[in-house]
Amino acid sequence: MALVNQLFGGLLIWAVGFSVIYAGHGLGCGLGWGEHLVLGPFTPLNIALIPVWLAFVLIAVWALRRASHAGETSEEPAMRRAGLVGGWAGLVGMVVTGAPVLLPAHCL
Amino acid sequence: MSALKLHGELDAVWGVPRGWRGILTSVNHSDLGIRFMVAAGIYFAIGGVLAMMIRAQLATPRSAFIGPEIYNQVFTMHGSLMMFMFAIPFFEGLAMYLLPKLLGSRDLAFPRLSAFGWWCYLFGGFILLVAMVLGLAPDGGWFMYTPLASKTYTPGINADVWLLGITFVEISAVCASIEITVSVLKLRAPGMSLGRMPIFAWYILVTALMMVVGFPPLILASTLLEIERAFGWPFFDPQRGGHPLLWQHLFWLFGHPEVYIIFLPAAGVVSTVLPVMVRHTLLGYGWIVGSILVLGFFSFGLWVHHMFATGIPHLALALFSAASALVAVPTVVQLFAWLATMWAGRPQMRLPMLYIAGFFFNFLLGGLTGVMLAMVPFNWQVHDTAFVTAHLHYVLIGGFIFPMLAGLYYWLPRFAARRSHPLLGQLGFWLIFVGFNVTFLIMHLTGLLGMPRRVYTYEPGLGWEWPNLISSMGSFFMTFGFAVVLIDGVLAIAFGRRSSRNPWRAGTLEWALPIPAPSYNLASLPHVESREPLDRRHKLAQSLAMGEGYLGRTRDGLRETTGVEVVSGRVTEIIILPGNSWLPIATAAATGCFFVALLLGYYWLAPVALVGIAGLLWRWAAPLGARADLGPVDIGCGQRVPPHHEVRDAPGWWGSVFALITNATFFTSLLFGYAFLATVGPGWPPPVMAQPSLLAGLVVVAAVAGAFLAEDFAMRRALAGHGQRAGQGLLLALAALLVCLLGLLAFGWPGLPSPRDHAYGAIVWVMLIYGMLHAFIALMMLAFVRRRLAVGYGSPARMLELRVARLWLRYGLAVILIVLAAIALPGGASWRW
Numbered sequence: 001m002a003l004v005n006q007l008f009g010g011l012l013i014w015a016v017g018f019s020v021i022y023a024g025h026g027l028g029c030g031l032g033w034g035e036h037l038v039l040g041p042f043t044p045l046n047i048a049l050i051p052v053w054l055a056f057v058l059i060a061v062w063a064l065r066r067a068s069h070a071g072e073t074s075e076e077p078a079m080r081r082a083g084l085v086g087g088w089a090g091l092v093g094m095v096v097t098g099a100p101v102l103l104p105a106h107c108l
Numbered sequence: 109m110s111a112l113k114l115h116g117e118l119d120a121v122w123g124v125p126r127g128w129r130g131i132l133t134s135v136n137h138s139d140l141g142i143r144f145m146v147a148a149g150i151y152f153a154i155g156g157v158l159a160m161m162i163r164a165q166l167a168t169p170r171s172a173f174i175g176p177e178i179y180n181q182v183f184t185m186h187g188s189l190m191m192f193m194f195a196i197p198f199f200e201g202l203a204m205y206l207l208p209k210l211l212g213s214r215d216l217a218f219p220r221l222s223a224f225g226w227w228c229y230l231f232g233g234f235i236l237l238v239a240m241v242l243g244l245a246p247d248g249g250w251f252m253y254t255p256l257a258s259k260t261y262t263p264g265i266n267a268d269v270w271l272l273g274i275t276f277v278e279i280s281a282v283c284a285s286i287e288i289t290v291s292v293l294k295l296r297a298p299g300m301s302l303g304r305m306p307i308f309a310w311y312i313l314v315t316a317l318m319m320v321v322g323f324p325p326l327i328l329a330s331t332l333l334e335i336e337r338a339f340g341w342p343f344f345d346p347q348r349g350g351h352p353l354l355w356q357h358l359f360w361l362f363g364h365p366e367v368y369i370i371f372l373p374a375a376g377v378v379s380t381v382l383p384v385m386v387r388h389t390l391l392g393y394g395w396i397v398g399s400i401l402v403l404g405f406f407s408f409g410l411w412v413h414h415m416f417a418t419g420i421p422h423l424a425l426a427l428f429s430a431a432s433a434l435v436a437v438p439t440v441v442q443l444f445a446w447l448a449t450m451w452a453g454r455p456q457m458r459l460p461m462l463y464i465a466g467f468f469f470n471f472l473l474g475g476l477t478g479v480m481l482a483m484v485p486f487n488w489q490v491h492d493t494a495f496v497t498a499h500l501h502y503v504l505i506g507g508f509i510f511p512m513l514a515g516l517y518y519w520l521p522r523f524a525a526r527r528s529h530p531l532l533g534q535l536g537f538w539l540i541f542v543g544f545n546v547t548f549l550i551m552h553l554t555g556l557l558g559m560p561r562r563v564y565t566y567e568p569g570l571g572w573e574w575p576n577l578i579s580s581m582g583s584f585f586m587t588f589g590f591a592v593v594l595i596d597g598v599l600a601i602a603f604g605r606r607s608s609r610n611p612w613r614a615g616t617l618e619w620a621l622p623i624p625a626p627s628y629n630l631a632s633l634p635h636v637e638s639r640e641p642l643d644r645r646h647k648l649a650q651s652l653a654m655g656e657g658y659l660g661r662t663r664d665g666l667r668e669t670t671g672v673e674v675v676s677g678r679v680t681e682i683i684i685l686p687g688n689s690w691l692p693i694a695t696a697a698a699t700g701c702f703f704v705a706l707l708l709g710y711y712w713l714a715p716v717a718l719v720g721i722a723g724l725l726w727r728w729a730a731p732l733g734a735r736a737d738l739g740p741v742d743i744g745c746g747q748r749v750p751p752h753h754e755v756r757d758a759p760g761w762w763g764s765v766f767a768l769i770t771n772a773t774f775f776t777s778l779l780f781g782y783a784f785l786a787t788v789g790p791g792w793p794p795p796v797m798a799q800p801s802l803l804a805g806l807v808v809v810a811a812v813a814g815a816f817l818a819e820d821f822a823m824r825r826a827l828a829g830h831g832q833r834a835g836q837g838l839l840l841a842l843a844a845l846l847v848c849l850l851g852l853l854a855f856g857w858p859g860l861p862s863p864r865d866h867a868y869g870a871i872v873w874v875m876l877i878y879g880m881l882h883a884f885i886a887l888m889m890l891a892f893v894r895r896r897l898a899v900g901y902g903s904p905a906r907m908l909e910l911r912v913a914r915l916w917l918r919y920g921l922a923v924i925l926i927v928l929a930a931i932a933l934p935g936g937a938s939w940r941w
Contacts, residue, residue, distance in 0.1 A: 003302070003675050007398075011405040018409050018431070023783075025423045030787040034421070045423075076303030078394035085398020089438065093406065096434050100426030107421045 006070045006083035009063040010090025017056030017094050024049050025106060034107030041104045053098040060091040111653045114631050117662045122214065122628035124688060133688040135219035137204050138625055140226050142523065144201025147230065151193035153590075154237075158186040160587060163547075167580035169568040179564035180247035181266070185240055187250030191366070192274050193233055195508055199373035200225075200284040202515065203312045205523075207288065209618035210306045212297025212636060214629050214669040215685055217290040217759040220692050220728065225283035227696030232276035235707070239269040246270035249562060251363060252333070254344040254355040259337045268707055271334045276703045278323050278330075282770055285319035288312055290762045296672050297617070298658055298679035298747070300636040306616050307390060307639075310397050311376025314404040315369055320766050321408070322365040324774035328781070329358035332874070334706070341863045341870035343781070349791040349867035353418060354781055360411035361777065367503060368407040372400065374511035375442060378464055381511075381518045382446055384614045385461040388453030389640070392445035399438035406435045416484055417491040425484050432482030436475060443472075459533045463514035466541045470506025474499060477552065495555025498548045505544055513537075513593065520600060521607030525623040528600035536596055539589030546582025550575045609649065615640025620649040632660030633670055635745060636677070658744045670743065671752055671759065682743060683752045683759060686731065695724045726892060732760070733909060735900040754905045764912045768919050775878065775923060782871050782930065794868035796861040800932050804854035808928060811851055812921045814844035819890070819917055822910070829904050831897050838894040841917070845887040848924065852880050855928070872931050879927035882920035889913040 028034055028045035038044055067087035124130040124139060134140070161182050165173045174182065204222055208215055216222055239245045246266045248257040257267045292313040296305070305313075332343045333355065342348035344355050383390040390396070412420065412428035446468075455461060477499040481487050490496060520528055554575040559566065566572050610619040620642055621629055632655045638644055645651075655661065658679070659668050671681040702717035733753050740748035752758040786792055822837030856876040861869035893913045896902060902910065 007401060011401060015405055015408070018427070022424065022427060025421065025427070026784075026787050029421050029423075034423075076301060078303045078397065081394025082398035082401065085395060085438075085441075086401050089398070089402040089406075093402075093409075093431075093434060097409065097427060097431045100423055100430060103423070103426055106423035 002070060003079060003083075006067050007079070007086050009067060009083075010060055010087035011093075012090075013056060013060050013063050014090040014093040014097075017053070017060070018097055020056070021049055021053060021098055021101060024052060025101075029107035037104075043104070043106060045106050046101065046104070049101040053094075053101045056098065057091070057094050060087075060094045063087055064091050111631065111655070114655045114660065115626065115653075118628040118631060119626060121662050121665055121667055122626075124627060130688070132693055133690055135215075135223045135686070135688055135692065136627055137208055137216045137219065137222060138627075138629075140222045141201045141203075141205025143226055144197050144204060144229070146201075147233070148194045148198035148201060151189050151233065152198070153594075155186050155189040155194060156587060156590060158182050158189070159583065162186060163580040163583040165564060166566075166576050168577065169566050169573055171565055174564070176564045177247070178243075180562075181240070181243070181245040183562055184246045184249055184270070185236070188236070188246065188270065188274065190504075191250060191370075192277055193229075193236070195370045195504070196281055196366075197229055197277075198512065199312075199315070199370070200281070200288075202377075202512075203288055203316075203373065204284070206519070206618060207291055207309065207312060208295065209522075209621055209625065209629055210309055210616055211292065211295060212300065212617045212630065212634050212641075213291070213295040214633070214667070215295075216287050217295050217683070218287050218763060219685055220689055221283050221287050221763075223689070223692035224696055225280035225287070227693045228283070228699060229277055229280040231696055231700040232273050232280070232703075235269060235273040235276065235703070239266070239273070244269060251359050252355075253359075254333065254352040257333065257355075258344060259340075265707070268334065268337060271330045271337070272703045272707045275327055275330045275334075276700065278327055279699065281319060282323050282327075285316040285323070286763055286766045286770070288316035289320060289766050290759050292316070293674045294671050294759050294762060295669060295683060296677055297634050297636045298670055298672060298745075299634075299677050300672065301677035302675055304636055304639050304677065307379045307393060307396060308376040308616075310400055311372050311379065314400045315372045315376075318365050318369050318372075318404050318407065320770050321773045322362050322369060324362075324770055325358045325777040326362035328774050328777045329355055329362075332358075332781070335870075335874070338706070338709075338711075339864070341873070342867050343785075343870055345867070346790045348865065349785065349789050349794055350870075351785055351789045351867075353415070353420075353788075354784055356415050356418065357411070357784060358777060358781065360414045361408075364411040364414065365407045368403055370504065371507045372403065374467075374508045374515075375400075377511045377515035377518075378446060378467060379442070380616070381460050381514050382464055383449055383453070384518070384612045385458060385464070386450050386453030386455045388449055390445070391448045391452060392441075393639070396442055396445050399441040402438040403435065406431065406438065410435060413482060413487070416487045429482055429484050433479055436479050439475060443468075459528070459530060459537065460514040460518040462534065462537050463510050463517065466537065467506060467510035467514065470502055470510060470541075470544065473549075474502030474504075474506045478503065490555055492561050493555035494551050494559045494561060497561050498551035498555060501544075501548045501551075505548075509540075513540075516597075518612065519618075520597070521611045521623065522618060522621075522625070524601045524604075525607055526600045526604030527607050527611065528596050528604055532592060532596040532599070536589050536592035539592060540586055541589075543582050543584070543586030543589055547579045547586055548582075550578050550582075554579065610642065615643035617641055620652060622653065630657070631655050632657035632744065634658075658747070660744050663741070670749075671755075674757075679743070679747055679749055681749050681752045681755045681758065682741060691724060691728050695721060695728065698724060722888065726888075729892060729909075733896070733901045734906065737903055737905045739905075750905075753908045755908075756911070758908050760908055760912055761915070764915045768915060771919065775926075778871070778875060778878065779926075779930065782875070785867050785871065786934070789867060791866065792868070794861070794866045796866070796869070797934075798860050798872060798931055800855050800859040804851050805928055805932060808848055808851035808855060808924065811844045811848035812924055815841045815848060815886070815917065816921055818844055819914060823907075823914060826897065826902060826907060826910055827904050831902060834902075834910075835894055835897050838890050838897070842887060842890050842894070845883055845890065849880055849883045849887070852876060852883065852924065852927075855931075860931070875927045875930060879920075879924045882916075882923045886913075886917040886920040889916050 033045040034043045064087035067083045124134040124136055165171050244265050246269050292309050335341050336343050342350040344350045344352050409431040413432045557571050559572045609623055631653050634657050658670055667685040668682050670679050671683040673680050698717050698720040702714050705713035738751050740750050742748050818837050818840035822834045826834035860872055863870040863873040890913055893909050
């Protein structure tokens, strides 16, 4: 189980985070949260999704740290490296694919 | 014991009868793998002929070669055959053939499931081919968009052929994915930890896992569209609350990962063949494993880039554009690992390496145009033009066909014990390479000039004449190339030089087998200490043939191989595999009857076929297990382990876990469809909401709790050795499930609205039926286990069957509760007693 966490942890967090943001955008647009600016260039949908995105970025950082520490005790260097690739991919994926929540005009 | 005597004994246990009986009953992975590859090759040839017809038609403007109706069938069948009948079955066949040999095992985990998958593939393919011969082939494009594929615009049987025929074939793919996943995780040689697995096994493992979760959305979409076409339930009809984009979401949830499902096994071939061709160990093994995992995940976050032109919100465009660009990174990591390996080694331009070089060139171009298509503004410009056709062929032919041809030439001595003629092979390569690029490179320009996909003709004067003519000429060159490869293969098999056991001096275990491979693969199984066991132990093949490894003898005529702990590769059990059987072909035939009955509109026959399938599955499970505890048995090399039905996580348990993951993905896709329609469907909220019965709902919840507790009691009693009390517990659980089934029926009828009037009614009825089906499956499994306990198939040590039944029961109970909540909780639902 530890190896599964190490290999998949970061990627699972990305998968959940990406799904939550996508579902949130669908729901928000359906409820009309993307139609009016309420805080500078931001709509209520921005204001709802940005904290969600940041939270998942932080969780991905935590998963990467865990993967790094778990890897130190790993008997197999190749699996340690694979776990680190997964952890970094989860973090970078979360930052890059979630960043569009910062953009205006979500629901056009 | 001499090697010859051991061979005789093992072949008597593992062999296949001669003649028709052997053909129809064989469950041997080598036989089935080769059958898959040969049949896929035949479908490739048929798809290629259809492609030639397309190019002949488009070679000149206003061509009268074929009319629009036939053209529509031709391009639809070309795409469908290449994707569903060639690419996936071909790599499944390669994986089935190679994996046990690479992993040091004697067969796959569920040999009868492999055979069942083969017969489903064969029968499903017949449905498509017969329809094509009769002029009734599907004609709505290989992705069958609604509303074009709905009853209004495709009133004939054509779309039904696709929906039912392809779904039938997908059963084969799902079976293969579970089979492969469990085999890689459990059926390895002792000592082969995850970090010592051949890289090809990693690629196939991730591919199989992607198939486990990738195919259910398409199976759901096909099921819903067929129900709409057959019974008028309006999932995709916007006039009754449905939405055509639901089809696109479900289709591309499968369709985009499908590209990577096809690419990854081919990349696995590159990672296996390239190091041998450059005489250097693969560099960056851990990086590559990580990249494969990343690709497996990221590929599920891209599906909406196929829908950029459908008017979806800007945020969705941006999210999926970013993800589509990002997915290039793990692909490039592999590319750099291959380049580094080449740099460190001494490349030899032999035929497999030539094809790998062709792969590098073509796939790089396909990848670059892929990144271009990930950018929304560019995507809008070239959407549905020939540019996209060119891109996808660079990815699929460049990324799949070229590596697979490299693999075929590399493993030809393994398949056929012969070597091919180098000059003929090189001629074939250059014809394919040049022909392919002449065909498709200029097609990018045709698309940029504005030529749409799938038009059967065009007017002169648009600037499309020359590019189309050049593409058509190139395609015929390419076809000659494939013909040369075929001739080369046939000549090699018939007259080629005999190959030695390990002609490439490779280090992986498949080259330790005798040539041709015996039915049991290895006379004894090795202890693996590195990724390339033959590199370090040059006498390993002879030692294994002498029976000096694990299981170097036969016991009671049983088919035995080793099972290992998933991560460490420590040997934990003897896995006893079933022998040749009529059950796979009989079950596939019954499944075929079900699909044909639906296709021809004989709906009364479908339940009869289902009863037949249920009976055969009962029969299927009956010969498994044992009536007495055996305990640890000597397996050689100083090790003693128990048989698989006396351990906790036997292959059957793992198989059920992955079958349930497939099942759960299907159900999650259904919930997604419900949420999608409720959010964006026209005509929502529906005019009539559900009025479920509160009493029936409470009875179902109580019955769910009762079934859960009764089964738990039965398990605890069985573990304590009280078989009779366990049987009583199971009887209580069965009664609770029966109440649950009746309660669900009362919950839905008459409280749910008609499924024909609005998509809401249709989707809640589908959910309810899904819940009832799982209550019925759990009921059947518990009834089976109870019967088995009564006749001695169970003890505190032998609990495998009850553990498997528990998985299905708990999944079914969870589904029922979710279905109740999904129907009853949304706003507007009003209760009645």
